Amino acid sequence: MYQAKIKVTLKKGVLDPQGSAVQRSLRALDYGEVTSVRIGKYMEVNLEASNKETAEEQVKEMCQRLLANPVIEDYTYNLVEVKS
Amino acid sequence: MYQAKIKVTLKKGVLDPQGSAVQRSLRALDYGEVTSVRIGKYMEVNLEASNKETAEEQVKEMCQRLLANPVIEDYTYNLVEVKS
Amino acid sequence: MAKLFQEMGLLASEYEKIVKLMGREPNYTELSMFSVMWSEHCSYKHSRPVLGTFPTTGPQVLQGPGENAGVVDIGDNQAVAFKIESHNHPSAIEPFQGAATGVGGIIRDVFTMGARPIALLNSLRFGSLDNDRVKYLFDGVVSGISWYGNCIGIPTVAGEVYFNDSYAGNPLVNAMCVGLLNHDELKKGVASGIGNPVMVIGARTGRDGIHGATFASEELSDKSEEKRPSVQVGDPFMEKLLLEACLELIRSGAVIGMQDMGAAGLISSSCEMATRGGSGMVMDVAEVPRREEGMEPYEVLLSESQERMLVIPRKGKEQIVEEIFNKWGLEAAVIGHVTDDGMLTIMEGDKIAAQVPATALTEECPVYRPEAKEPEYLSRVNAFSPEDLPLPKDCSEVLLSLLASPSIASKEWVYRQYDYMVRTNTVIGPGSDAAILRVKGTNKGIAVTTDCNSLYCYLDPFTGGAIAVAEAARNLVCSGAKPLAVTDCLNFGNPEKPEIYWQFKEAVAGMSEACKRLSTPVVSGNVSFYNETNGGSVYPTPVVGMVGLVEDLNHRCSMDFKEEGHLMFLLGQTKSELGGSQYLSVIHGKDMGKTPSLDLDTEAAVQECCLEAIKKGIVVSAHDCAEGGLAVAAAESAISGGIGCSVNINTELASHELLFSESQSRIIITVAPKDVEKLMTTANKFGVICEEIGTVGGSTIEMTVSEKLQISVSLEIAASTWREAIACKLT
Amino acid sequence: MKFGVVVFPGSNCDTDVKYAIETVLKQPVDYLWHQEGDIAGYDCLVLPGGFSFGDYLRIGAIARFSPIMKSVEQFAGNGGLVVGICNGFQILLEAGLLPGAMKMNDSLQFRCQDAYLKVENNETAFTNKMMPGNILRVPVAHGEGNYYADESMVAELERNGQIVFRYSSSKGAVVPEANPNGSTANIAGVINKEGNVLGMMPHPERCAETLLGGEDGKLIFESIIDWHQGGGKLG
């Protein structure tokens, strides 16, 4: 079995209201040294595949079709084999 | 400057309706080989600190106080030095 | 075993009774079943005898207490089902999910009865907003309610929020749901018909909500804490599917009974259904769909995973049931069948895991009548006499301070996060005395409100309880509705303390008396005890949820002033009653004095008079005087209407008494000048004092008392003070 | 003229839209279940508000793969009228039938309130009963209605007259204070280039009766009916 750890983040240049709010809260809590916060999604997808290439293909496709919105989001992933 | 890449995930055993919904959807899209999906948050926090130890301390504290909800969430982070 | 039953929260005498009922020693699974079913939460063992004193009957009552929700007739073969429930403790631990799952639970109670939920309400209490933890709880609770209610598509139309230090460590989160049904669609939580299947539908079962504390036994100590999150996570999407599927199922005629799985999950739903049906059940825990591996039978039985229902379909109708669930993409599993032996037989595969008479878990639970003793604090706080207070220097300042105090300030910050319009029935939304929902296809409306002033209850639980009922009814009347019936949520401290039990009994007695006089029987409710932190109890808080009927929507009413030149009248009489007022609490920092008096005959007369005047089309706005007294009530109507007023009253009372006393049974109404005579005729008919007190108009709020201008505040400043107060506290 | 209201699991405003069309506007209307493929015989499809598939992952992301969406795409491709309201708008964005994307409200909170909409383009199938600059009072109720389009896209939308409604003050001033969610350029509703697909965050079905506090939303449905009766041309 394989596990894909996927990070989906807002594209650079797209304002992140949630990130800004968290940054403000951190500042209010006296973490004045925080200069920026960006918030995205983290997903762990487990899947069966005959080999790593197939798994990778699948994961990429899932990201493009469903897991990220190409208009405003980027994604990266990291695929490892795990024991089922 | 340092950058913390933080992953916040639901604790084991905590229901993840979002993950289940995405899994069902991936199945419907014919990714039948997906066996589980868990969804969490991913954050990038940039901060100034005099050294890595201080930065790390700060990040840990932020996670505990604000960024993760200790009742239902776990967190992990990865801290690297970056150019400001 | 001795240690085990204690750890499970049972008394030695209770354990003895269990052995007697069973005729043998219970095994671990059986003991855990008793432990949850005989807990206060499920058994009402400390409150049952007292609750029995509520009036519960009336020609309008179709279903009184004892079912998942009460049901009341509204004519034309239609009825409303409603109930309120607390989720205080879960919300104290995890405010977002705690509040959200509270909403989910109460919705299930209503659609279980065959009713389509049409409205949600909530009654909330927090500590002072100056405290960071309180801010976190407040924000989390409101967004949890918002998330669940909005997602499932049921409008949240009314509620209340109060702030007082007694709730700092123990917030109160009470949620209410109202549903609409036709008489012949009423379904009850019964299991009957030998051989009928028993089905679990909806979400899978996990280890949610199995309390580590109750089960910290040796047998379990090797299981890691991580495995047993005591916080339940809600899935409103799943519940929406469940709601639609269950209503479709009921309409199909394929089901005998259903019940939601709330507290104590499968075990409580099954034994209650069997008890009501005089039947038994065989269930195999191995057949229950799970989302975690290695669950023990007791874990499956006790799990409080959300969004699940127990359904008894008619034998032979399995296919209809299956088709409906398939359509909604829901999982359903047959886990057993109904029997006639009165036993709850729990199998794990072919092994019997537990076997207990169903009624042993329900009706046989011991009942306690704890000692009740008047608390000592009462004589001290009641002795305070506000008459000795100096007159305020500037009543305008006082009014602004009151408008800015979070308990009085506009709750828009809260309700703008709720979708209060979805389903397009909301004729009057949050922000007036009561909300009104139209009944599509008729000219009728359902009016709803929740009310309780717990400071009054702290100073005098009997009168405070009665006032909660009277105020709820008054709020309905102000909107043009005839009050029908009550659901109540009794939030108190530890009932094993005589002082708390005294408060409880007094409050119920006061509520009962008011319910009787106002013909609003109690049809459902909930008790939440042990609301304490570090030995300190919350103020006694018996929240009243009330539903009323607007017979003709053309005669609905709201609190906002409508037009320049309308005349203001006060129904009822202002007395020297500053005790328990927000004026004392906010301005002088004293939660003291005597609770305002309540004369139920006067109350009834004022309400009848107001309702008749509204129905005759005489009244253009109505607002009762509640927290903050006459001055605040007039200001709220002015702000909501965007138009000022000028009040002018001659009185024997001191100015601050006239302006800020919270005397009961008072309503400010406005009428067009041409209707004054008709109004006076109506008032005379009911023997109600009805005094002209001022005029609507202008852009200031002015109040002259005994020839002296006491208050002059610009409408704009009053409005922004009142509207922005809560948001200001949060940033 | 025959309307179809597409129902996804988690749609909440399906009944509201149907009620407005059927009872207020007296037009025939059916529900279309998300798993249906055949949608022949309809003149206008409405994707209603709600929380399709719980709004999980990203709003509209899962719904847009429902079987019926293929038919909706085809229908729109053939010039059929499609309206997405709130969640329906978000689904149309995810499906690529309209440009842009949706973010969380700037306030990070759900907002249920009246909004004022300035009519920017009245020469569409959905707005021909209005005058340019008309101000409509229509409620919004959403947590993620913060419309996003980058600068060049906004310029293009503007050039093509694709911006149909903007949030404004009650007097028509398009200012930040009138923007309930942070939308780029106060955009509240857009159409596709071809002009037959409308997406809007506000809920016209919630203000089609005076009993509910206003009738401005009715104008949108009336425009659609007029346009259809006029043979699909601007009168």
Ligand SMILES: Nc1ncnc2c1ncn2[C@@H]1O[C@H](COP(=O)(O)OP(=O)(O)O)[C@@H](O)[C@H]1O
């Ligand atoms: N938690 C809440 N949820 C929804 N509406 C609320 C909530 N709290 C207050 N409101 C609304 O704000 C208005 C004022 O509330 P309140 O001061 O308690 O009214 P009253 O004194 O007339 O009972 C009411 O319309 C009420 O329904």
Ligand SMILES: [Mg+2]
């Ligand atoms: Mg009131």
